[in-house]
Amino acid sequence: MRFRAQLANAATFSKLTASLSSLGKACWMRLEDGIVRFTIIPDQGTQVWAQLPVDAIFEESSYILESNSGVINLEVPIGALHRALRSAVAATSAQLRLTKKGNVPLLALTIHASSWTTGSNALGITDSGHATPTGSVEGEDAGRAGQATTASRPAVVSGPRERETVITQEIPVKVLHESAIEGLHEPRCRDPDVHIILPSLFQLKNISERFTKLATDSKGSAVASTISPKLELSANMHGSLRLAIATDALRISSVWTDLVNPSLDPGQLSQAEIEQLPSERMRALSDNDEAGWAKVRIDGKDWGRVLSVGRLSPKVVACFIHETALILYVYLPGSWNGEDSCLTYYINSYAA
Amino acid sequence: MADVEPIFSAVSSNAHHLYTLLQCVGFAPKATVLITPDGIRFSVEEGRVVQGLAFLEKALFTTYTFNPPVVPNSTSRDTGDGDDSSDTTDNPCFVVSLSALLETLKIFGVNDPSATGANKAVSVQPSNPSSSNAFTTPALLFDRSCTLQYFQNGSPLSVTLSETGIKTTCELTTYEPDGGEVDIPLQRDAIIMKVIMRSAWLHNAIVELGATNPNVLKISASANREPFFALSGSGGPFSESSIEFSIEEQSQKSEASSQSRKVLTDDGTSRSRAKRTNLAPTVTETFLVSPPSSMGSRIKQDYRFSLIQKASRAMAVANKVSIRGDRQGVLSLQFMIEVDVHGSSGASHGTRPSGGALGPTVTFVDFRFVPLLDGEDAADADSVGDLE
Numbered sequence: 001m002r003f004r005a006q007l008a009n010a011a012t013f014s015k016l017t018a019s020l021s022s023l024g025k026a027c028w029m030r031l032e033d034g035i036v037r038f039t040i041i042p043d044q045g046t047q048v049w050a051q052l053p054v055d056a057i058f059e060e061s062s063y064i065l066e067s068n069s070g071v072i073n074l075e076v077p078i079g080a081l082h083r084a085l086r087s088a089v090a091a092t093s094a095q096l097r098l099t100k101k102g103n104v105p106l107l108a109l110t111i112h113a114s115s116w117t118t119g120s121n122a123l124g125i126t127d128s129g130h131a132t133p134t135g136s137v138e139g140e141d142a143g144r145a146g147q148a149t150t151a152s153r154p155a156v157v158s159g160p161r162e163r164e165t166v167i168t169q170e171i172p173v174k175v176l177h178e179s180a181i182e183g184l185h186e187p188r189c190r191d192p193d194v195h196i197i198l199p200s201l202f203q204l205k206n207i208s209e210r211f212t213k214l215a216t217d218s219k220g221s222a223v224a225s226t227i228s229p230k231l232e233l234s235a236n237m238h239g240s241l242r243l244a245i246a247t248d249a250l251r252i253s254s255v256w257t258d259l260v261n262p263s264l265d266p267g268q269l270s271q272a273e274i275e276q277l278p279s280e281r282m283r284a285l286s287d288n289d290e291a292g293w294a295k296v297r298i299d300g301k302d303w304g305r306v307l308s309v310g311r312l313s314p315k316v317v318a319c320f321i322h323e324t325a326l327i328l329y330v331y332l333p334g335s336w337n338g339e340d341s342c343l344t345y346y347i348n349s350y351a352a
Numbered sequence: 353m354a355d356v357e358p359i360f361s362a363v364s365s366n367a368h369h370l371y372t373l374l375q376c377v378g379f380a381p382k383a384t385v386l387i388t389p390d391g392i393r394f395s396v397e398e399g400r401v402v403q404g405l406a407f408l409e410k411a412l413f414t415t416y417t418f419n420p421p422v423v424p425n426s427t428s429r430d431t432g433d434g435d436d437s438s439d440t441t442d443n444p445c446f447v448v449s450l451s452a453l454l455e456t457l458k459i460f461g462v463n464d465p466s467a468t469g470a471n472k473a474v475s476v477q478p479s480n481p482s483s484s485n486a487f488t489t490p491a492l493l494f495d496r497s498c499t500l501q502y503f504q505n506g507s508p509l510s511v512t513l514s515e516t517g518i519k520t521t522c523e524l525t526t527y528e529p530d531g532g533e534v535d536i537p538l539q540r541d542a543i544i545m546k547v548i549m550r551s552a553w554l555h556n557a558i559v560e561l562g563a564t565n566p567n568v569l570k571i572s573a574s575a576n577r578e579p580f581f582a583l584s585g586s587g588g589p590f591s592e593s594s595i596e597f598s599i600e601e602q603s604q605k606s607e608a609s610s611q612s613r614k615v616l617t618d619d620g621t622s623r624s625r626a627k628r629t630n631l632a633p634t635v636t637e638t639f640l641v642s643p644p645s646s647m648g649s650r651i652k653q654d655y656r657f658s659l660i661q662k663a664s665r666a667m668a669v670a671n672k673v674s675i676r677g678d679r680q681g682v683l684s685l686q687f688m689i690e691v692d693v694h695g696s697s698g699a700s701h702g703t704r705p706s707g708g709a710l711g712p713t714v715t716f717v718d719f720r721f722v723p724l725l726d727g728e729d730a731a732d733a734d735s736v737g738d739l740e
Binding site: 199203210251252253258 | 448449451452456459517518519520521524525
């Protein structure tokens with residue numbers, strides 16, 4: 001079993017892991033030929049099923065995957081992977097590989113970073129074997145993520161020069177047997193009632209957080225801190241999205257208008273099939289008819305964590321299944337048409 | 353006609369002004385709202401010992417429509433000062449959650465850094481709740497319209513904020529006032545002290561005294577003996593500290609009689625002042641002290657420091673403050689706050705007039721405090737007994 005790849009897009013990988021780590025601790029990482037999948041299934045809250053083409057994060061030419069089944073399944077502590085990747089963002093190159101230390105399988109991230117020193121010998125170090133301050137600082141940071149080893153090789157020339165630092169971060173992982181994951185399936189849902197492209201997630205997140213805070217504040221009792229308020233999110237097929245929350249003291253809602261309800265790909269469904277879809281029935285209702293709105297009730301805090309994916313500045317299509325679930329299809333920039341790079345969030349609706 | 357039109361409807365093109373004024377009295381979660389033909393009054397009180405009043409004058413709004421529910425109230429009142437409007441029983445009066453209203457008013461404050469063109473340099477973080485100056489908070493709410501509506505008696509107070517593409521509506525449940533909402537009485541015919549000065553001086557003094565965490569604020573004023581006007585904090589875990597507003601050195605030989613006092617005369621504006629003939633601290637514009645004969649020549653009164661601190665947001669944003677005390681010791685702090693309703697960027701200039709053709713609108717925020725009585729540690733709301 002072998003896996004090794006050069007990181008092509010450490011910034012994206014880092015943001016992706018940051019968003020995933022807000023939803024759960026353990027991530028099922030499935031390496032396949034041409035595709036990398038990340039799945040988080042927390043005990044409670046939102047599930048994420050992400051699939052990315054290898055070239056979205058790795059250099060395709062350096063991607064080496066050898067396994068009997070052609071697939072490697074790993075359980076990765078996603079937070080630790082994220083912290084390790086943070087130091088790779090500014091690096092000149094970084095490599096991720098599966099290795100072993102004793103009996104513990106590891107993902108080893110080897111980062112080559114370079115920095116410029118000013119002056120002929122600013123630190124007064126003559127022995128090139130010493131660790132530099134740059135190296136040790138990064139090493140400390142790395143130490144929190146896993147075990148890290150740092151080696152620096154200052155060149156022995158004088159004058160301003162580049163210093164290369166090599167950081168190796170080791171993230172202990174579990175190799176999952178095929179039997180451990182065969183019970184895991186992506187949720188299946190009926191066709192959505194409303195599908196709509198969400199406005200800026202940054203804006204949506206801010207308003208959602210403020211609503212959550214309003215609801216928490218106005219309760220003003222001890223129970224408020226334990227029970228997270230439920231946001232009511234609804235949309236229609238006429239480009240409107242509504243976010244609302246109600247408490248004893250107030251009822252507040254924000255309505256976005258002129259959003260896009262994306263049309264379905266006629267290549268995949270026949271005209272007759274499209275007309276059968278619930279979303280087309282909803283589209284037929286007039287835009288001031290309350291029946292044309294599909295509504296879900298979601299946990300305010302969980303929703304805030306989901307929206308943290310906004311840092312990847314994606315396009316997000318929200319699919320509403322009235323009173324049942326909200327499914328978000330998050331397309332990373334550049335993959336809008338390819339659609340092979342997609343994070344799918346499954347959010348259950350709470351009963352009223 | 354009256355059954356289709358709301359009782360009250362007002363549109364402001366700049367919700368920031370409303371936020372600035374209302375957050376001055378945002379020390380308690382609930383406010384009593386009184387809608388009058390001249391403006392809308394927010395009254396906040398705590399334990400019957402401190403009361404804050406913010407009067408949002410008609411002039412702050414671009415449109416202001418008030419259709420009194422029963423009989424149009426023809427009483428003419430002085431605008432700009434909510435003091436006299438409490439006798440209007442026909443005007444709608446209700447209680448709303450002030451904290452929710454304030455949160456609603458700043459709902460757009462953190463949204464889109466690109467749209468806050470007036471103030472790009474500031475951070476896009478939500479405003480720091482500990483920040484005492486509304487003008488230093490991020491570019492909130494500029495150029496966004498805000499509509500306040502109250503349809504009929506008992507209906508919610510609705511606040512609508514519009515911005516391109518988004519419209520936020522907040523319906524604040526209105527509660528009936530419990531009837532005990534009585535203003536703290538300030539005897540206007542028995543004012544024994546009146547001091548007007550720049551509000552920043554008072555703010556600095558209270559912040560300075562607050563550093564030692566005192567329980568009691570002592571105000572001491574005298575027309576003819578030093579210190580003419582002094583604030584001191586005592587009863588805290590640390591030693592007493594005192595701030596004396598003294599007279600400029602050259603006009604009066606004000607020896608440093610006390611080592612611990614802080615003298616706030618090193619201000620550029622005060623130096624340019626002409627020599628004064630009467631004995632008044634340099635920083636004051638008006639300094640009138642006329643203690644009744646029972647008190648001697650010096651007025652001394654104690655207030656709970658934590659209550660005075662509730663006015664510190666108003667102190668920070670106001671231009672001037674009028675400090676008045678009546679014979680019974682009730683303290684009134686009236687803050688003059690200038691907001692430029694005609695220019696959306698006016699608020700970012702701080703408290704100075706922006707020099708626009710139309711000029712800023714002056715609004716007032718009032719605070720009243722019940723004094724601590726002699727030898728009494730806790731403030732007693734009911735007793736307004738005599739002093740000393």
